[in-house]
Amino acid sequence: MAWQVDALYIYLVLVAAVMTLLIFTAVAIFAVKYRVRPGQKAHQIEGSIVLEIGWSIIPFGVMLTFFVWGAVLFFKERTPPASATEVYVVAKQWMWKIEHMEGQREINELHVPTGQNIKLIMTSQDVIHSFYVPAFRLKQDVLPGRYTTLWFKATQPGTYHLFCAEYCGTSHSGMIGNIVVMEPQQYAQWLSGGPSAPLPEAGKELFSSLGCATCHRFDVQGRGPNLTNVFNKPVLLEDGRTVIADENYVRESILSPTAKIVSGFKPVMPTFQGLVTDEQLNALVAYVKSLAQQPSGAAGAQNQSTASPTGQPKNMQVQ
Amino acid sequence: MADSQATVVETDVQNPELRHHFADMEQQKNAASLGMWLFLVTEIMFFGGMFCAYLVYRTSHFAALAAGSQTLDIKWGAINTAVLIVSSVTVVLAINAIQFGRQKLTVAYLVITVLLGFVFLGIKSIEYTNKFEEHHVPGPGFHFTGTFDDNGKQIPVAENEVQLFFSLYFAMTGMHALHMIIGIGIMSTLAVMTWKGRFSQGYYTPIENAGLYWHLVDIIWIYLFPLLYLISRHT
Amino acid sequence: MAKEHVVSVGTYLLIGATLLALTIATTLIAFVNLGPFNAAVALTIATFKALLVILFFMHVKYTHEKMTRAVIVSGFFFLAILLALSMSDYMTRAWR
């Protein structure tokens, strides 16, 4: 992705340089050539509609190319591919907490393999932060109360800066870290060193300990919708709208269940606002997500649920 | 510069209300009126910020906002709307009276307007007191147990989100009440000035402009009433 | 200067009475279940009331000043921009 941003940037720099030179030389030439001389009067010119229209429309046309190219690029930057390894990020004053699906946790460091699409699902515990990796030319604000996402595919092994780019208080400039990009084999090695349980596992435990399973049942129709194969699918709501059951929808359904009631169900679920932490929410979301990734969908999540096939579905030339 | 008023239309020279930098009373009056209308536009935008917040949250937290709205006392809201409308009528009657040069009547109408303003604030304080007693004031002491009654269906709502409604309620009505207090101050001053004979058939621009302000505050309430009290009653 | 249009007391009282009647109407209609139209009806009535106030009480109907009208319209126009463009974000967030 980085080189695509650079390409557009170079295009913009060139256009800007041409424009700047054009205006600077025009001003300089006029200033010298028409400097005041005794006996020589200024030549009055009213204006020119043709010129006015010309220098309105032509720059606007050029700017439209900026817009289209920029928007296409932005669309790619903001649309994670379906097959992406997911990593949860929780920001707080003043650190980055990273949770891998496999259970590894890191602080201010994110290890990723090369050649793999990585999707970050991010939220903040307090104020607004911003996840910024200059080397990837990517940035996304991290908000309290909802998820924002960011995706990338690293190509070069190495260590890259991670900055907080949205001012967040005293140690804003200390809220920095490293993105460690590794060859896939090394990454696998690094992963296997991790001790803790996979994230969806943790979510599954929460799912039963919080009593979610009493209503959201997998065998018979409970008082709540069966959550198998729900994730990332369109959901028909009671009021006729349709929404995609993405991370934010699942999160919202836990915190304010009555906001978007699934068609055919009663708004009987209590809110879990204040009862679950951001990390627990992440686990629950990861669990619900894992339910959509296996054929039966009954209980239980796969360990490698999201480590999608390394072979890309198509040779996407995105990066 | 000494003859700055020599260019002025003869009939206006005697008018002590003509400022030095205007050519005549008409220019002065038009300027004041335009200035007042521009000020009213700033008021629209000022409340507009809160209307925007209301619109955003009504779409994203509908049930919670509706549940909060249903706890408001529609009776007080309706009475207050009527009070404000009557006060707007008394304001225009005051202007009508001064247009005929009847200063005493003008004072009377202005005084009634002020009194109605106090009635409005009195009712508002009753409502606020109720909110305090019900613990419906946002903050650590907030407590809400109700549900959103959707035509008989009881829909549970998150307590914290209902605070959004009451935050909006207090911010909007509080800001409106502040404008009422300012309006009462202006109207009282004008009543005194009229009593002292400052205004006449020939010059009553301040009363007119204060009237515009009062009407705008009325219009804002005309919108606040349905938005806060009415439209979530039955959905 | 004295070209000021004087509106009769009768007109004022009539408009005032209409406004009061509309207030009663909108309050009563709020208890009738019209589905999503409750909001629409209530806001239409409110807008009508506001128009009456602007046109008659604030004398916009009688003014010869085009500026007054332009100022009012631009006020509401920019308010509409604020609301519409803000909502363009909120309404499209759930897409995709």
Added chain:
Amino acid sequence: MASAAIPANSIPVAKTNYLTNGFSLKSWLLTTDHKRIAVLYLISVTLFFFLGGFFAMLIRLELLTPQGDLMQADTYNKVFTMHGMIMVFFFLIPVVPATLGNFLVPLMIGAKDLAFPRINLLSWYLYVIAGGLFLHCMLVGGVDTGWTFYTPFSTAASNTHVIEAGLAVFIAGFSSIFTGLNFIVTVHRMRAPGLTWDRLPLFIWANYATSLIMILGTPVVAITIVLVAVERLFHLGIFDPRLGGDPLLFQHLFWFYSHPAVYIMILPSMGVISELITCFSRKRIFGYKFIALSSVAIAVLGFLVWAHHMFVAGISLYAAMIFSFLTFFIGVPSAIKVFNWTATLYRGAISYTTPMLYAFGFIGLFTIGGLTGLFLATLGIDVHVTDTYFVVAHFHYVMVGGVLMGFLGGMHFWWPKISGRLYPEGWARLSALLVFVGFNLTFFPQFILGYIGMPRRYWQYPGEFQVLNVLSTAGASVLAVGYLLPMIYFLWSLRYGPIASANPWNAAGLEWQTTSPPPTFNFDETPVVTWEAYNYEEIDAHPQEVPVGR
């Protein structure tokens, strides 16, 4: 009542002007004369400029080294916050409209004063109260939210004096609203006979457009800051994410004003430039109507683009595209202005006076500032460079490069009219040069810093960014000298400068047809306008006939 001003009527014009009409403190502090109020504003705005500049120097000194060694992180956060708030709310917004605008709007349209002289004085008092409040806030500990007051940091996390700073901004906002209201009414109602809309000086058009923004935008930021304050005070959590509130709503409301606010800052300076370029190339302006209407277009379009500050903030993909698209429309009227100014130079008779040097500087810096704005409007690029030093460089090019160049150019141009004295031309040219060089040295490296990834508002930074930061700090010290010089020689000229004639530049415009400095009520008799703006052909054809009050 304008009682303070009335005695002037009896004093003969030739012997007195607005500066000599009373010398007591009271005659200044209770004046309703727009020219005296402009001078009051000039003094107070200058004080705030140097205070803001002091904070800027602290920032640059701290960033000389990668480690945070000059001050604590918290102190640094307060320093950049107060630099931003002072410069934005107490300097950039009032600087041109409230000083030059206040002085010139009635003069240029042939009026005796603004429509509401007492409200004008009230504006200044509100400004002073707001400024005093802010200074107090600063002395008791300051504020650290950044000038943007972003929630939930400002409502929930910051434990500094947010409410007091917010109140100061709120009051300053009303000062600005009243100035705008006054200008609009004045331009509509008080123009001299014959001064039709298509004869208005472009400075008036620019201030008119500015006033529209002040009226329409400022109330929204006022209520937004009130909502932040009540959230801190009374827990009315409109923006509180813990209640399900949306922190982005704050940003929407804030930028609805604060984006157009950058046009409040730049438009009046653009108006100044139109005056300077015509005068010093002795030409009517090229494309009068286009420049005039582009000011209004910028004011209106400015309200449609605010969310381009929020492309990475978490707004919807589609909203981002809409706002990006709309933003490019703003590029058109801005480009029209630059092209027309350049075209005005063509076949002119150009003299390199100090104001003209500033006008050249303005065109140069605004071109760079404007073009880099297009980078930020381009979605794919903005994701990378927003919230970095690229943005810092961009808005300083427009705000400092643009606004200050225009302001200083205008100050030199109208200084003879304001003070009745001429400034020393040699020193002035030197300072113009210093400002231009110092400015570019300070801020150009920041574009590069931003692209290689240095985030803004960083108290310490990785070592690889140091070289460019050192360059920037070096430039800032040159810039500081460039800004100090004019203050010194302007003050010097008050006493030692040669006496100025009524029209030392032989310029068009009604303000030059009265004495320097003007009498209290501006004109001996209300002028009647029968000519187009910038009629330099006629002026140069009959040079002796023009000045009236010389």
